[in-house]
Amino acid sequence: MTLLPYAAVVLTLLAGLSLVIFTALTGVPTLSSRGVEAADVIALLKHAKLARSAVIIDLGSGWGALVVALARAFPEATIEGIEISLLPYLISRLRASGLPNVRLRWGNFHRSHLRGAHAIVCYLMPSVMPGVGDLLDRHLKWGTAVVSNTFLFRGRKASAVRRGSRRGLVSLYFWPARYWVVDEYE
Numbered sequence: 001m002t003l004l005p006y007a008a009v010v011l012t013l014l015a016g017l018s019l020v021i022f023t024a025l026t027g028v029p030t031l032s033s034r035g036v037e038a039a040d041v042i043a044l045l046k047h048a049k050l051a052r053s054a055v056i057i058d059l060g061s062g063w064g065a066l067v068v069a070l071a072r073a074f075p076e077a078t079i080e081g082i083e084i085s086l087l088p089y090l091i092s093r094l095r096a097s098g099l100p101n102v103r104l105r106w107g108n109f110h111r112s113h114l115r116g117a118h119a120i121v122c123y124l125m126p127s128v129m130p131g132v133g134d135l136l137d138r139h140l141k142w143g144t145a146v147v148s149n150t151f152l153f154r155g156r157k158a159s160a161v162r163r164g165s166r167r168g169l170v171s172l173y174f175w176p177a178r179y180w181v182v183d184e185y186e
């Protein structure tokens with residue numbers, strides 16, 4: 001009797017468990033940007049007029065859908081992805097293996113250096129956006145382009161938006177993009 005089917009079941013269960021654990025730890029499931037959303041991210045980055053050799057970082061690069069789309073759209077740029085969840089990270093490495101301008105790191109983007117970034121992209125969840133905003137405040141140079149898929153940064157003013165997807169807007173900020181609401185005169 002072969003052990004292969006049992007090994008396959010155990011591996012599948014471990015893979016599923018690892019996805020559940022990382023989603024619970026980060027509060028962000030590993031969903032991929034859809035084609036239309038990736039197209040909106042690309043259009044907004046083009047609107048931001050990045051240098052050809054720009055460094056674009058995807059915070060939470062998941063299965064690699066967005067980094068692969070960006071690498072094809074900006075062949076002279078360097079696309080970096082940081083992903084904490086092991087299985088999506090490994091799959092993204094396979095997907096991006098033929099793309100020389102992609103660099104993928106396994107780890108927590110809150111512990112990464114982002115100072116070299118000319119642009120940041122992300123597709124996360126509303127609950128983590130304030131913490132990500134604080135992270136970008138600490139690391140980014142003034143005026144760095146930030147594009148968020150679906151979820152907005154509160155208290156920040158988007159310079160442009162695209163509405164290709166029914167799931168929500170894709171928005172472009174030039175960091176820190178702060179605005180204040182003044183309710184009354186003191």
Ligand SMILES: C[S@@+](CC[C@H](N)C(=O)[O-])C[C@H]1O[C@@H](n2cnc3c(N)ncnc32)[C@H](O)[C@@H]1O
Binds near residue numbers: 031083088
């Ligand atoms: C919704 S997916 C988006 C994947 C990809 N950016 C895309 O648009 O196709 C978000 C990913 O962020 C990852 N993530 C969440 N918090 C993270 C953190 N602190 N460090 C690294 N990755 C993180 C999750 O594991 C998940 O895979």
